[in-house]
Amino acid sequence: MRPVFFLSDFGLEDPYVGVVKAVLWEKAPGVPVLDLAHALPPQDLRRAAYALFEALPYLPEGVVVLAVVDPGVGTRRRAIAAIGRRLYVGPDNGLFTLAWLLDPPQRAFLLEKVRPPAPQGVQTLGGWAPGGHTFHGRDLFAPAAAHLALGLPAGELGPEVPVGSLLRLPLRLSPGPEGEVLTFDRFGNAITTLLQAPLGAWVEVGGRRVPVRRTFGEVGEGEAVAYLGSAGLLEVAVNRGSAKEALGLKEGMPVRLL
Template sequence: MTPVLPISFLTDYGTADGFVAACRGVMARIAPEARVLDITHEVPPGDIRRGALLLAQTLPYLPPGVHVAVVDPGVGTARRGVLVRTSEHLLVGPDNGLLPWAADALGGIREAYELGNPALMLPQVSATFHGRDVFAPVAAHLATGTPPSEVGRRLDAGSLVRLADPVAYVDRGTGYAEVLTEDRFGNVQLSLAESHIRELGVERGGALDVEAGGDVHWVPYRRTFGDVAAGALVALLDSAGYVALTVNGGDAARALRVRPGDPVKLRRPDSGTGAV
């Protein structure tokens, strides 16, 4: 007997309405034995980029299964619904850039299909609620063993919509980055990795000049929050392997006056390049 796969679920629906419950109810009716793991339903409304980042940084820690993601401001338009298969995972959602970064983090896309088989969807498909009527039932059928090839026609993986890659490079002593995310603690995740900081000639225990929000800040580069005094800025590597700007016990996003997508520049304090 084919084991029932777990299903993970990410949306921008929030929990004030019944949208999440309706989707989970559809999955439960089709695949009552499937375990559903909620990643989050608090993606900012319509923020595809935030949803894509959350998927890419979370799915590598989840068991092989079916992953449903719905951040879909284009619902009901000509945008496609798709299934993306990696070596061990199945990703279901809109073709708007939400899924490819996560597929990359899971080893890359093996196959892609357009969702086009009405037998795997609800009998009546609303133009404004594909999460309930298309993505949830397709995911539940996949979890119970329906082959990916049955969801619809196969697609060229290169035809999937991709978001622009974040700015992340070092040039002549300056690291150019952008704010990827701001979490609920106010920690600011940048698009740079440890290799970029080393390229700047900075090791842990050193410091960085950080240009953000119109100001330049001297920021120590340490291992964790408690390596600086309460209320002080500190740069560190976060749990996803990215450089993060944080305040010990405080809100770095507010202190630096930055939001996701904002540019940030980093330099060694003694680089002599000055503020740009």
């Protein structure tokens, strides 16, 4: 049985994460489910795409990556399973853009043959029954991930589509010198699209020149610094502070290596 690595923006205040896990367990009893993140900013595809990019090098080949950050749930956006060195299940909305730079999909399938799970041991109330059209994490993606976790063929989930038709976000990682602010982590550090940060160089962002150092502890408290972050991308931080707030940074803001 393949383990499932689960990422979402569902948070932990509501039962959504637990319900998805319950469906996985019902469809594939005993499936190992490991949480990547669930407190991502709601509907923030850039932040979620970065989270998958950061985690992917440490996920074993052959596992199922179940990712549900889905602003278009219930609309005409497609639901997919994509097969690379890992198996991906989620909405076709660009969520996997950065992960697929590291593990390009070779085949892709629409989840058109997936049946929603039947409620277990509950009594309907008059004409009412559990359902709806806004919880595809439960109704489409969890059953599809369970199918793949059991080692069943992805072709049983629905028709194959060209991998070139899968949606990507307009993001480009590069060695520079030009880039942009990709997203922010919970500390307010700005993760950029630049793949290098030469020590001794400077970075220009938000009208400020920031020195490149090995780590944020090499500048004084409250000072800005740029460094190569844990995912191998250049980041901009404020020691013991938030670069997002202190420097007034925003997603998409230009960044330049000097």
